[in-house]
Amino acid sequence: MNKEDFFIKQFISNTKLIGDDGAVIGKWVYSNDAFFENVHFKKEWMSLKQIARKAMLVNISDAIAMNAKPKYALLTVAIPKDYTKSDLKSLAKGFKEVAKEFNLEIIGGDTISNEKLDISVTIISKTKKPILRSGIKKDDLLCYTGTLGTSKRDLEKLFKKEKLSKESKFIRPKLHGEFFYKISKYVNASMDISDGLFFELERMSKQSSVGFEFFYKIDKEIGCSGEEYELLFSFEEKYKEKIEKIAKKYDVPLTIFAKAVKGKYSCECANHHF
């Protein structure tokens, strides 16, 4: 077990709320993700505005995966001492732009001086029907949105000091909120793909107590690609056409790749933690 999971395990016996993209309390969903310099990004990879935008988007992605609409955000922002006022404005602009796009309000947080730029975002979102990782039923079809693999490829480019297109999902995650809210009534289980398709499937396998029968072999370049922020979800076969119709309307590519069966599934990607 990696240290991250070991630490999280210390808290699990005290609550049933840990272990999904967000914690559900009544109609509210709470999610929290860190976005730290030299952990999640290097400053030469992205502009300050892009960094602030991505810190927000990866958190909103959790809310969407729970079928919740983001309403409020709290930001911890640790800022290097040498940042200029113009730097601070660019950073603030990124946060504010995303807040406006998603109609959410930044209601507080903490700003401190630090050696590097470290961000932690808490998103408070609202849902009528939370969708959990644990809801996969036997015979459900498994599906993901968008194209997987480009984030891994783009990360490798960055390590080789190549430049990425502004449109790279690694810089600018593409969320599919409107599509997902529309199909939510047909969805049994969902989460977002932050650590890679295979990693997330292992988590869903554990939490839903199912295994998967793949329709074809998925390459590691696809299945081990993290930071995709695409949606991974399951539904009954009878809803397939309805979901595909809505996906077409919202121009969201869908890949149906497996079926839930008895058993369990283990990921074979190299562990990227610690």
Next chain:
Amino acid sequence: MNKEDFFIKQFISNTKLIGDDGAVIGKWVYSNDAFFENVHFKKEWMSLKQIARKAMLVNISDAIAMNAKPKYALLTVAIPKDYTKSDLKSLAKGFKEVAKEFNLEIIGGDTISNEKLDISVTIISKTKKPILRSGIKKDDLLCYTGTLGTSKRDLEKLFKKEKLSKESKFIRPKLHGEFFYKISKYVNASMDISDGLFFELERMSKQSSVGFEFFYKIDKEIGCSGEEYELLFSFEEKYKEKIEKIAKKYDVPLTIFAKAVKGKYSCECANHHF
């Protein structure tokens, strides 16, 4: 204006919720504070359990100052790569101990690997009557709990590599929740003293549009001492005896030191930010 305030100012035009110890949404109060290595503490100053405890307590202090009872917490914990499992257990123990003491549930967060130990805590608390910084009325008496000055003195000791008693407030903030909830019906405005009495008075002066007439001179050793986590609040003179009686019952020292008057108040402590 320091950079921290400059950054926060970028967000204020978009919301009325920023600027207090917590943001009030209906009956819920949301507060968020960072507790970062080499910013708020040095690792040789405190054990890992003490660090986790203090990270929780300084956040719960905000909830209490809003007259709210902490219910849930989300933790961002960035952990140095060389921490052992035993280190992680000590850290988790500190968080869990405080959660148990205050009957709150740790419902999620994010754990990552980092160069140093950086913690950010979001507290979700519940209130029937939030008390704000902006509520001071002319002629209100100003009051703080406990003894001020020891945190500044103890911090200076730490910089001289002297050891502190385990009971030092710098290590173990002493909160006065039960007392404060009992007197809350008599209180017009409140906040906790995290940056020092004089700093907080300037904030309250701005937000309540009042000045202060001091009953006696308060030394800088007292007024500029940060990290006290005592309560600063105001009330009408007619409630003085009632409040003093409850304070006696809960064994909380009270110092009534000023009266709210027309005007404004500016702090003269050295700026400790950036």
